[in-house]
Structure formats: structure tokens, C-alpha cells
Amino acid sequence: xxxxxxxxxxxxxxxxxxxxxxxxxxxxxxxxxxxxxxxxxxxxxxxxxxxxxxxxxxxxxxxxxxxxxxxxxxxxxxxxxxxxxxxxxxxxxxxxxxxxxxxxxxxxxxxxxxxxxxxxxxxxxxxxxxxxxxxxxxxxxxxxxxxxxxxxxxxxxxxxxxxxxxxxxxxxxxxxxxxxxxxxxxxxxxxx
Numbered sequence: 001x002x003x004x005x006x007x008x009x010x011x012x013x014x015x016x017x018x019x020x021x022x023x024x025x026x027x028x029x030x031x032x033x034x035x036x037x038x039x040x041x042x043x044x045x046x047x048x049x050x051x052x053x054x055x056x057x058x059x060x061x062x063x064x065x066x067x068x069x070x071x072x073x074x075x076x077x078x079x080x081x082x083x084x085x086x087x088x089x090x091x092x093x094x095x096x097x098x099x100x101x102x103x104x105x106x107x108x109x110x111x112x113x114x115x116x117x118x119x120x121x122x123x124x125x126x127x128x129x130x131x132x133x134x135x136x137x138x139x140x141x142x143x144x145x146x147x148x149x150x151x152x153x154x155x156x157x158x159x160x161x162x163x164x165x166x167x168x169x170x171x172x173x174x175x176x177x178x179x180x181x182x183x184x185x186x187x188x189x190x191x192x
Contacts, residue, residue, distance in 0.1 A: 107152030
């Protein structure tokens with residue numbers, strides 16, 4: 001995206017997409033807490049919701065290590081399970097998350113990204129420990145790890161959780177299927 005958007009625009013885009021995901025999450029009544037892994041304190045102050053817990057983003061570069069850090073912290077707080085959602089889901093709505101939670105049958109439930117065999121969402125029941133994977137082929141890596149650890153696994157198909165924004169082509173695809181969201185307003189405002 002750096003070829004098409006400057007640093008400030010990329011930051012704004014990320015915050016808008018993350019805001020949409022967070023707002024969808026806190027609309028789901030069965031979700032008790034939302035852990036946001038970030039050091040963007042100013043932006044996070046805009047959320048006035050008792051469900052939100054801000055966990056300082058560790059100085060680790062790899063996403064899988066960051067998510068493992070968050071999962072370990074969540075488990076140490078006595079949680080029975082965790083739900084991970086990618087922050088770049090432009091179509092996510094409360095009903096998609098509710099459906100995902102409803103379809104979860106214990107162990108691991110996972111949503112495959114629409115491309116590159118990635119992972120956009122998962123629910124993991126504790127005390128199971130999963131070596132988190134993200135990026136190309138992470139979906140198959142999660143399935144293989146779960147199988148090796150004998151974790152009951154369910155693949156869940158939810159279109160709005162599988163579509164993410166990683167590339168300029170993804171952004172163009174969103175424009176072709178656009179909904180009226182904060183993200184579509186961002187696209188229009190910047191004439192993308």
C-alpha cells in the first residue's frame with residue numbers, strides 16, 4: 001500500500017478498519033472483554049467502553065509473537081477462550097462475529113482469508129496452546145498444528161470475515177462491493 005498511500009493515510013486507514021472491527025466486537029453481547037494490542041494511546045482514548053482492555057504492544061516485530069503474547073496474557077487473566085480477528089476486515093459486522101461464536105464447538109474454530117491461504121479469525125479454547133501463524137499459508141499451518149496437538153477443529157466460512165485489505169487490489173475490490181462505512185468514507189475522502 002505504500003506505493004499508493006502515504007504514511008499518514010496508511011495509519012488512518014488502519015485505525016478506521018480497526019475501529020470498525022472493535023465497534024462490531026463490542027456490539028456482541030456474549031463478548032465480555034476486548035483486548036486491543038496497541039501502543040496508539042491517543043487513538044484508543046476515543047473508545048469509551050468498559051469492555052475494552054488496552055494491552056501494551058510488546059517490542060516484537062512478528063505478528064505471531066505479538067498474538068502469542070496477548071493469548072498468554074488473556075489466559076493468565078482466567079479466560080476460558082479467546083477470539084482473534086484481523087483488524088483489516090472492511091465488511092465485518094456484529095452478525096458475522098455472532099455467527100462465528102455460535103458455530104464454535106470447542107477447541108479451535110478458524111476462518112480462512114479469501115487469498116493466500118491466510119487466517120483472518122479464530123476462536124481457541126484454553127488451556128490449549130496454539131503456535132499462532134499469520135500470512136501466506138497460515139491457515140494450513142494452524143490446521144496442521146491443531147491436528148498434531150489433537151485440538152478439535154472446525155473450519156467456519158463467513159464471507160465478511162474472510163475478506164481483508166492487504167493490497168491495492170483488495171482496496172479496489174472493496175470499492176466494487178462497497179457498503180456505507182467509515183472505511184468507504186475514507187476511500188471517498190482520499191479519492192482512492
